[in-house]
Amino acid sequence: MSLVVIGSIALDDIETPxxxxxxxxxxxxxxxxxxxxxxxxxxxxxxxxGGDFPKQEIDVWHKHxxxxxxxxxxxxxxxxxxxxxxxxxxxNRDTLETGLNVLEDFDPILPDSYQDCEYLMLANLTPTxxxxxxxxxFIRPKLxxxxxxxxxxxxALDDLLSTLKSVxxxxxxxxxxxxxxxxxxxxxxxxxxxxMGPKYLIIKxxxxxxxxxxxxxxxxxxxxxxxDVFDPTGAGDTFAGGFIGYLAKVGTVNxxxxxxAIIFGSALASFCVEKFGTEKLKNLTxxxxxxxxKEFVQLSNFQI
Amino acid sequence: MSLVVIGSIALDDIETPxxxxxxxxxxxxxxxxxxxxxxxxxxxxxxxxGGDFPKQEIDVWHKHxxxxxxxxxxxxxxxxxxxxxxxxxxxNRDTLETGLNVLEDFDPILPDSYQDCEYLMLANLTPTxxxxxxxxxFIRPKLxxxxxxxxxxxxALDDLLSTLKSVxxxxxxxxxxxxxxxxxxxxxxxxxxxxMGPKYLIIKxxxxxxxxxxxxxxxxxxxxxxxDVFDPTGAGDTFAGGFIGYLAKVGTVNxxxxxxAIIFGSALASFCVEKFGTEKLKNLTxxxxxxxxKEFVQLSNFQI
Numbered sequence: 257m258s259l260v261v262i263g264s265i266a267l268d269d270i271e272t273p274x275x276x277x278x279x280x281x282x283x284x285x286x287x288x289x290x291x292x293x294x295x296x297x298x299x300x301x302x303x304x305x306g307g308d309f310p311k312q313e314i315d316v317w318h319k320h321x322x323x324x325x326x327x328x329x330x331x332x333x334x335x336x337x338x339x340x341x342x343x344x345x346x347x348n349r350d351t352l353e354t355g356l357n358v359l360e361d362f363d364p365i366l367p368d369s370y371q372d373c374e375y376l377m378l379a380n381l382t383p384t385x386x387x388x389x390x391x392x393x394f395i396r397p398k399l400x401x402x403x404x405x406x407x408x409x410x411x412a413l414d415d416l417l418s419t420l421k422s423v424x425x426x427x428x429x430x431x432x433x434x435x436x437x438x439x440x441x442x443x444x445x446x447x448x449x450x451x452m453g454p455k456y457l458i459i460k461x462x463x464x465x466x467x468x469x470x471x472x473x474x475x476x477x478x479x480x481x482x483x484d485v486f487d488p489t490g491a492g493d494t495f496a497g498g499f500i501g502y503l504a505k506v507g508t509v510n511x512x513x514x515x516x517a518i519i520f521g522s523a524l525a526s527f528c529v530e531k532f533g534t535e536k537l538k539n540l541t542x543x544x545x546x547x548x549x550k551e552f553v554q555l556s557n558f559q560i
Numbered sequence: 561m562s563l564v565v566i567g568s569i570a571l572d573d574i575e576t577p578x579x580x581x582x583x584x585x586x587x588x589x590x591x592x593x594x595x596x597x598x599x600x601x602x603x604x605x606x607x608x609x610g611g612d613f614p615k616q617e618i619d620v621w622h623k624h625x626x627x628x629x630x631x632x633x634x635x636x637x638x639x640x641x642x643x644x645x646x647x648x649x650x651x652n653r654d655t656l657e658t659g660l661n662v663l664e665d666f667d668p669i670l671p672d673s674y675q676d677c678e679y680l681m682l683a684n685l686t687p688t689x690x691x692x693x694x695x696x697x698f699i700r701p702k703l704x705x706x707x708x709x710x711x712x713x714x715x716a717l718d719d720l721l722s723t724l725k726s727v728x729x730x731x732x733x734x735x736x737x738x739x740x741x742x743x744x745x746x747x748x749x750x751x752x753x754x755x756m757g758p759k760y761l762i763i764k765x766x767x768x769x770x771x772x773x774x775x776x777x778x779x780x781x782x783x784x785x786x787x788d789v790f791d792p793t794g795a796g797d798t799f800a801g802g803f804i805g806y807l808a809k810v811g812t813v814n815x816x817x818x819x820x821a822i823i824f825g826s827a828l829a830s831f832c833v834e835k836f837g838t839e840k841l842k843n844l845t846x847x848x849x850x851x852x853x854k855e856f857v858q859l860s861n862f863q864i
Contacts (some may be wrong), residue, residue, distance in 0.1 A: 478780035
């Protein structure tokens, strides 16, 4: 049994008020895989890289026991590239340049060894690519989590709605939940979205935490108030990877376990933003993660 | 011993997507007093009304055991008036008209019987009026809570900073915390503001809940996700009134009790927005409040 992550693998040029980096490894899949690897040791990645991708990064993934058989390498082409600049508030960013390159015609080929997929993380990609990946699994996974963004709601809404019918959990931010549902109230938005297919909806609210809707219940998770957010890139992917990785470890999918999965995912995301790219996710210890989760408990615990 | 609330008493014309009302009783003091009255039976109000204020409202306050000896009545003048219109998202509103009227030269006179004040709620008013009220108490209250807004930061910052030196708890929203401190990170903002005088800072984040800073700790309280917000006017004042009322009931001021006070204050605020003005705050039952608080517990509880 395994946890398969399908998503972009990027080289990012990032500028934040704290500094500037070039060709930093990013993209949804590396963040999600590394986060998940702290909870589950059978993480498998599907994605594509170009010839300019630094191969030593793959060694890091292997150290995290991430299976890269599903990693396609197009040596003669350029890697997917993104450059962006964050504003002072770190909540808004401008995309300066996007080079799809190898991602443009990416076909999510699943090696036979990935057919044991029990947990499927469809990180942000075109909805049709996400749907293709689902169809290529002979046995329907126990849990399919899909992350998407406003961009696909703008240009491929029908494809997205079609894909949503096949997933268990959808993760989007509050603005996207409002856009997808046409409702301002997040309660009403969630009710509508839960009728589109997903049994659970996670609304990511950045510095305000996250909301989980499902089984006629709501859970509100806090975000850790941070003095410095060094680079927010990948925080959402890290959250999603930690979330599904924790559930794969626990092995039972229900609302109570999802609550804890959100806390663990949030804890991983709070580490992610402390350094550029995936740097901080490469060498966390169990002690660090446990201590961070304890901070979440103290932050939100009250006795009435 | 008593809980004294000093604040504006308004007649509001309010338009929301759900309807329109005219000359609805509002202002910080009525919301705060009514909310506090559900926890503490010695609430005393200081404020001023004009000849056009509907006197039957005062009977409602009396039913709630709110002492109105400190209520000034200027029969030949007009009441403080505000009219506003909420946008569809309910988070933004336009002030259409403000008539200060009796509030323009309001002098917060404290009757002798109010000198037993142990808990002082300085609801939103000019910082000098708030400071005058503090000075007029012969014995320093056990707890002084001050609520203010960006308007006073814009036009009376020095007065506000001077007043802040004398208070225990400051309640402002996140934008105001950023403005007052010049820091975007709420952690850094709180650290700076806690050096201005208050021992505790509550940052109100509306639909995202509230943060409590103090004693080198942070507490993150959720907000109840609501399907419909009928009229948000007075929610912050209701929160503050419920907060200080609960602390007055408990009698011990510390971080742990403040956490619960925030939950009770948030519960009262969640009722407030269900109807126009103070209507919903007039006839709540203990059972309703207990059930609502239980919703907050279920919403944010997790077991790790």
